[in-house]
Amino acid sequence: MQVAPAVELESVSFAYGGGETVLREVDLRIGTGEFVALAGPNGGGKTTLLRLVLGLERPAAGAVRLYGEPAERFSARDTLGYLPQRASLALDAPVTVREIVAAGTLPARGVFGPLRRADRARVDEAIALVGLAERTDDQLRLLSGGQQQRAMIAKALAGRPRLLALDEPTTGVDAESQEALGELLARLHDDLGVTILYVSHEFGAVEHHVERLVLVRGAIVFDGPPSELPGLWHDPSHVHV
Amino acid sequence: MFESEFMRLAFAVGAVIGVLAPAVGFFLVQRRLSLIGDGIGHVAFAGVALGILLDVSPILTALVAAVAGGVAIEWLRSRRLAAGDQALALVFYTGIAAGVVLVSLAGSLDVNLFQYLFGSILTVTRQDVVVVALLGLAGLLCIAVLYRAFSAVVIDEEGARVSGVPVGFLNVVLAVLAALTVALSLQIVGVLLIAALMVLPVTAATRIGWSLASTMLLSIGLGLGSVFLGLTISYYADLPPGGTIVLVAAGGVAVAAVGGALQSSTR
Ligand SMILES: Nc1ncnc2c1ncn2[C@@H]1O[C@H](COP(=O)(O)OP(=O)(O)OP(=O)(O)O)[C@@H](O)[C@H]1O
Ligand SMILES: [Mg+2]
Numbered sequence: 001m002q003v004a005p006a007v008e009l010e011s012v013s014f015a016y017g018g019g020e021t022v023l024r025e026v027d028l029r030i031g032t033g034e035f036v037a038l039a040g041p042n043g044g045g046k047t048t049l050l051r052l053v054l055g056l057e058r059p060a061a062g063a064v065r066l067y068g069e070p071a072e073r074f075s076a077r078d079t080l081g082y083l084p085q086r087a088s089l090a091l092d093a094p095v096t097v098r099e100i101v102a103a104g105t106l107p108a109r110g111v112f113g114p115l116r117r118a119d120r121a122r123v124d125e126a127i128a129l130v131g132l133a134e135r136t137d138d139q140l141r142l143l144s145g146g147q148q149q150r151a152m153i154a155k156a157l158a159g160r161p162r163l164l165a166l167d168e169p170t171t172g173v174d175a176e177s178q179e180a181l182g183e184l185l186a187r188l189h190d191d192l193g194v195t196i197l198y199v200s201h202e203f204g205a206v207e208h209h210v211e212r213l214v215l216v217r218g219a220i221v222f223d224g225p226p227s228e229l230p231g232l233w234h235d236p237s238h239v240h241v
Numbered sequence: 242m243f244e245s246e247f248m249r250l251a252f253a254v255g256a257v258i259g260v261l262a263p264a265v266g267f268f269l270v271q272r273r274l275s276l277i278g279d280g281i282g283h284v285a286f287a288g289v290a291l292g293i294l295l296d297v298s299p300i301l302t303a304l305v306a307a308v309a310g311g312v313a314i315e316w317l318r319s320r321r322l323a324a325g326d327q328a329l330a331l332v333f334y335t336g337i338a339a340g341v342v343l344v345s346l347a348g349s350l351d352v353n354l355f356q357y358l359f360g361s362i363l364t365v366t367r368q369d370v371v372v373v374a375l376l377g378l379a380g381l382l383c384i385a386v387l388y389r390a391f392s393a394v395v396i397d398e399e400g401a402r403v404s405g406v407p408v409g410f411l412n413v414v415l416a417v418l419a420a421l422t423v424a425l426s427l428q429i430v431g432v433l434l435i436a437a438l439m440v441l442p443v444t445a446a447t448r449i450g451w452s453l454a455s456t457m458l459l460s461i462g463l464g465l466g467s468v469f470l471g472l473t474i475s476y477y478a479d480l481p482p483g484g485t486i487v488l489v490a491a492g493g494v495a496v497a498a499v500g501g502a503l504q505s506s507t508r
Contacts, residue, residue: 054403077405084399091271091395093443096452103393107404111390111411139451155397159404 004068006032006163006195007053012062014045014052022048024219026062032162033193035185035209037226039201040216046199047085049216050165053197054082066163078107081161083152085168085199094139097151101126104158126158127151129184131177145172153181157188163195164188170205178205185209242476251362251429251482253370255468257377258426258438263446263464264384265418266439267457270447271395277314277416278436280329281423284310284336286432288424289357290343299357300369303427307420310336315416319409360431360483362472373425380421387414392453429472431483438464441490448494448501463493 007030014023023045030036038046051057052064055071064071066080074080081104104126105119127136130150132143140148153169164185170178186209188194198206207226215222215229222229242248269277288306292299310332317328344354356364384391393401394408402408419439426435442463443456450456471486478485 056399056403077403080403080405082400082403084397093267093271093447093456094450094452095396099392099453100396103389103396103401106389106393106401107406111407112386115389137452152397155400161404165403 003032004065005029006034006067007197008063008065008068009049009052009059010063010065012052012059012064014048014057014059016048021060022218023052023216026220028214028220028223030195030197032067032195033189034212035189035196035206036198036212036214037206037210038197038199038214038216040221041201044201044215044217046201046216047167050082050167050197050199054080054165078159079162081156081159081164083156083166083169086171094141096137096139097127097132097143097154098123098136100140100151101154101158104155107159122160123158126154129157130154131180146174146177149173150177150181161194163197165197165199167199168201169198170200170202182206182209242473247363247365248472248476250365250367250370251472252469254365254373254425254429255472255486256465257373258422258429259465259468260461261377261380262422262426262435262438263442263460264381264457265415265422267443267460268391268395268415269419270440270443272415275440276326276329276436277311278419278423278439280314280333280336281307281311281416281420282432282435283333283340285420285423285427286357287336287340287343289354289427289432290340290347293354294343294347300372300424300427303357303432304421304424306336307423308417311416311420312413315412319412356431357427358431358433359481360427360429360434360486362429362475362482364428369428376421377425380418380425383414383418387411388457391415396453429468429482430486431481434483434487437487437490438467441487441494442467445490445494445497448497449504463490463497467493 007028009026009028012023012026013021015021038049040046048057052059053071055074058072066074069075101123102115105122109119127133130153132147132150132154135143135147140151143151149169149172156164156166170181182205185196185206189196210226213222213224213226213229214220266278269275285303285307288303289299292302314328314332390406390411393406394411398408422439423432423435426438430438443460445463446456446459450459467490468486471489472482474480475482475485
């Protein structure tokens with residue numbers, strides 16, 4: 001029996017609320033344990049593609065499967081980690097970094113599950129991984145934009161996902177921290193076999209680590225190793241096909 | 242004032258809603274649904290009117306109407322049949338209109354009605370206290386158990402949804418809790434002012450809290466304080482309790498705003 005790929009899109013087309021087609025005839029297979037960068041210009045459909053993969057949107061045509069199951073009815077959701085684009089907090093109340101990252105462990109514990117010592121250790125570990133250990137009990141709103149982004153990354157990591165989908169995780173993150181994030185993701189990928197979908201229109205930070213680059217511009221216009229990317233597309237935000 | 246039985250009963254009911262209303266309101270405010278309490282309050286008014294018309298306990302009919310209204314608002318919202326505020330407006334006005342019509346059918350557009358709109362401490366019976374205590378404790382237990390789940394949803398709804406947190410279920414539970422709070426607060430605070438007790442202590446606590454948990458606890462403390470102080474003032478000054486409690490809570494917001502400003506200027 002063949003093992004189902006982590007992500008599978010079969011001639012998927014999509015439009016928001018009967019509007020213009022955003023993605024046309026997308027075919028994509030991502031195997032378990034792959035580290036894939038999704039790049040492309042603004043409005044190219046990267047976020048939409050990710051939302052389809054995660055079952056947040058339903059395709060207008062075609063099929064989206066996660067580990068062989070229809071994405072919107074996928075059963076093992078606690079194995080998915082998602083960092084939405086510009087994941088700014090919607091709430092006004094003060095929240096600490098620890099509280100945010102702890103929320104990331106809820107899916108694995110279940111709605112009624114208490115926060116056990118192992119979960120707390122996991123929270124501290126995730127915070128340390130993004131270099132915020134000293135700010136653990138600080139309010140998020142007292143952190144810089146890039147530090148806030150790193151706190152949200154820690155939240156996604158704290159759930160120990162098997163599939164990690166990060167939408168523009170490095171927005172506002174300085175070069176050094178981008179580098180550190182790249183290293184961290186590479187370790188998760190190499191040591192734990194986590195499947196990683198990394199969306200960005202600049203993928204410099206993970207360029208050395210990803211084995212596959214997918215360029216999205218209304219459709220998939222390139223899919224292969226970053227080294228094979230045609231020279232004129234080397235700045236993927238300038239892809240015009 | 243505790244020599245009078247009705248004050249002891251009023252304080253007992255006040256203690257329950259003083260804790261419950263801000264605890265439920267805390268999550269409503271974070272999800273920017275502050276006005277849902279108001280919408281549910283207006284539906285509860287229709288329930289009261291129906292109770293008067295049918296000559297059954299208005300609290301009971303208010304509870305049923307409030308739960309139906311709360312679930313209806315949440316359903317309209319989640320199905321995106323109407324934007325949040327429009328869903329609220331629809332339920333809100335239908336509720337108050339139905340209430341007025343039902344009340345005039347019952348021929349009791351009088352003082353009796355007034356007490357449900359603005360609250361009265363004279364009407365609480367021993368039986369009411371038992372009902373409020375039992376249902377109130379059930380509601381609080383529910384929040385205590387689901388605190389982390391509700392928090393995860395307010396922190397990052399999409400992320401929670403992706404990872405399989407039952408966001409839709411939690412939203413319905415929250416709507417039912419809001420309805421329960423409205424129905425239980427009916428007698429003391431009144432349907433027109435109950436939403437204030439769900440929102441104002443949270444607004445005040447947000448200015449001075451330093452974490453989600455501390456803000457939640459401060460909200461509850463301020464809610465309880467407002468109820469006790471408001472009831473006391475209303476007893477001695479012979480004022481309607483609902484209005485007095487809400488004015489005290491609003492005063493709390495003003496004090497917290499000044500306190501919060503001082504705190505951040507000295508940091
Ligand atoms: N919620 C929405 N409703 C309607 N149209 C939308 C919505 N979200 C995105 N779109 C449209 O879909 C297209 C693709 O948007 P998408 O957000 O997927 O692009 P992206 O590649 O993630 O861009 P960016 O680099 O700016 O994040 C755009 O033309 C956008 O206008
Ligand atoms: Mg995007």
